[in-house]
Amino acid sequence: MSVLHKHTVFFLLCCALCALSFSSCVTQDVEDDTRRGNFEALWRTLDEHYCFFGYKREAYGLDWNAVRESYSRRISEAMTDRQLFEVLAEMTYELRDGHVNLYAPHDVARYGAWFDDFPANYSDSLERATLGKSQDYEVAASLKYRILEDNIGYVRCASFEYLFGDGNLHEVMRRLGGCNALIVDVRSNGGGLLTAAEKLASLFVNEETVGGYISHKTGAGHNDLSAPEPIRIEPFVGFRWQKPVAVLTNRRTFSAANSFVMYLKGLPRVTIVGDRTGGGAGMPFSSELPCGWSLRFSACPMYDREMQCTEMGIDPDLKVDITDEDYQRGVDTILEAARSALKTAAP
Numbered sequence: 136m137s138v139l140h141k142h143t144v145f146f147l148l149c150c151a152l153c154a155l156s157f158s159s160c161v162t163q164d165v166e167d168d169t170r171r172g173n174f175e176a177l178w179r180t181l182d183e184h185y186c187f188f189g190y191k192r193e194a195y196g197l198d199w200n201a202v203r204e205s206y207s208r209r210i211s212e213a214m215t216d217r218q219l220f221e222v223l224a225e226m227t228y229e230l231r232d233g234h235v236n237l238y239a240p241h242d243v244a245r246y247g248a249w250f251d252d253f254p255a256n257y258s259d260s261l262e263r264a265t266l267g268k269s270q271d272y273e274v275a276a277s278l279k280y281r282i283l284e285d286n287i288g289y290v291r292c293a294s295f296e297y298l299f300g301d302g303n304l305h306e307v308m309r310r311l312g313g314c315n316a317l318i319v320d321v322r323s324n325g326g327g328l329l330t331a332a333e334k335l336a337s338l339f340v341n342e343e344t345v346g347g348y349i350s351h352k353t354g355a356g357h358n359d360l361s362a363p364e365p366i367r368i369e370p371f372v373g374f375r376w377q378k379p380v381a382v383l384t385n386r387r388t389f390s391a392a393n394s395f396v397m398y399l400k401g402l403p404r405v406t407i408v409g410d411r412t413g414g415g416a417g418m419p420f421s422s423e424l425p426c427g428w429s430l431r432f433s434a435c436p437m438y439d440r441e442m443q444c445t446e447m448g449i450d451p452d453l454k455v456d457i458t459d460e461d462y463q464r465g466v467d468t469i470l471e472a473a474r475s476a477l478k479t480a481a482p
Contacts, residue, residue: 168425170219174210176424177223177237178203181230186350186417186436188357190444191230199357202229217241220428230432232446233389234419238429249386249413249448254456256385256410257322261457261467265289273310275303280311287474288314292335295327295391299334301373308338308374316477317376318470320383326390326415336398337371339380339405344368346398347445348438349418363438368398379404379480381473384451389413396449397439406480407451408473414448 166172166179182199191197206226210219220237224244227235237244266272266289272281276299279291288311311317319335326332336346348363382399384407393412399405417433424430438444453476457468 166425170210170212170214173424173426180422183355184434185432186352186434187446232433233415234417234433236431253386256457264465275307280307286315288317291320293324295331298331305373316379318381318473321388321392322383322385323387324392326392329391329394332391332395336368338376340368340370350436352434379477381406381408381477383469384409384412386410386413390415397445406476408453409451409455409469411448411450414446416446
């Protein structure tokens with residue numbers, strides 16, 4: 136069992152035990168299913184369990200108590216469900232966190248400024264031009280891969296929603312092993328399983344490597360966090376990559392994909408190319424409001440090897456944007472910059 140999977144299991148067990156203890160505690164405050172009660176429940180749940188308050192205060196001056204005072208004035212028992220949802224959603228946006236979502240039957244609140252306000256730096260058309268027709272590339276699990284005409288391997292990883300089998304990764308490495316260099320494209324990868332990101336990263340290390348650190352909430356205070364524990368990446372048992380590799384990123388590289396970039400950045404022979412990632416460095420947790428709406432938020436912060444929080448994203452080693460002119464010409468500027476850098480780095 137991977138270290139990160141152990142952390143996940145431990146976290147879920149703790150949450151289950153907490154839920155059992157809460158259900159047997161007659162003094163536990165439970166808000167009424169009123170407009171005011173749902174507002175207070177959302178604010179208090181985040182206040183006690185969200186993990187990035189200290190970081191967000193330092194980054195842009197977030198004052199969660201002031202947020203409560205401001206939005207509290209907008210709550211009325213005469214509000215419709217949609218009006219209440221709008222106020223609660225806007226309050227969650229103050230956290231500037233793509234992992235904070237409010238789910239209601241009619242909508243999902245999602246903070247998107249982490250990618251909406253920046254260039255896309257990716258398109259389906261450009262990806263199709265790189266991969267070619269269906270018979271031009273191979274598929275192993277959720278990975279699409281082929282050898283480009285300059286003998287550079289290309290792997291498209293669009294999601295970490297599913298785990299990769301050892302056999303899948305072994306075959307990808309065996310097929311691309313003769314290439315001079317490798318490109319791993321995780322642009323617009325919205326994340327998924329951290330264990331899948333860890334597994335893919337294992338192809339690029341030859342010994343146990345600390346990929347970052349993780350903490351857990353230990354109390355209701357904003358700074359009640361456990362001591363950071365290392366996330367250890369174990370080397371893949373089979374063919375591993377030993378040559379230069381470029382990882383392509385954009386602002387939609389988020390959550391587990393953000394962690395994958397964190398695991399690889401700074402390793403020998405690795406170059407991150409493209410735009411800053413979207414962040415999403417906290418392991419998410421779910422709760423429920425009295426009205427039945429679901430709340431998802433970041434509960435376990437993660438840090439890179441230098442103990443820097445990557446919640447707001449990771450800068451590339453080589454910053455590149457796709458220009459409007461190149462979109463029109465069908466040229467993937469980021470991919471071409473990576474190919475040029477790899478040709479220089481390759482032996």
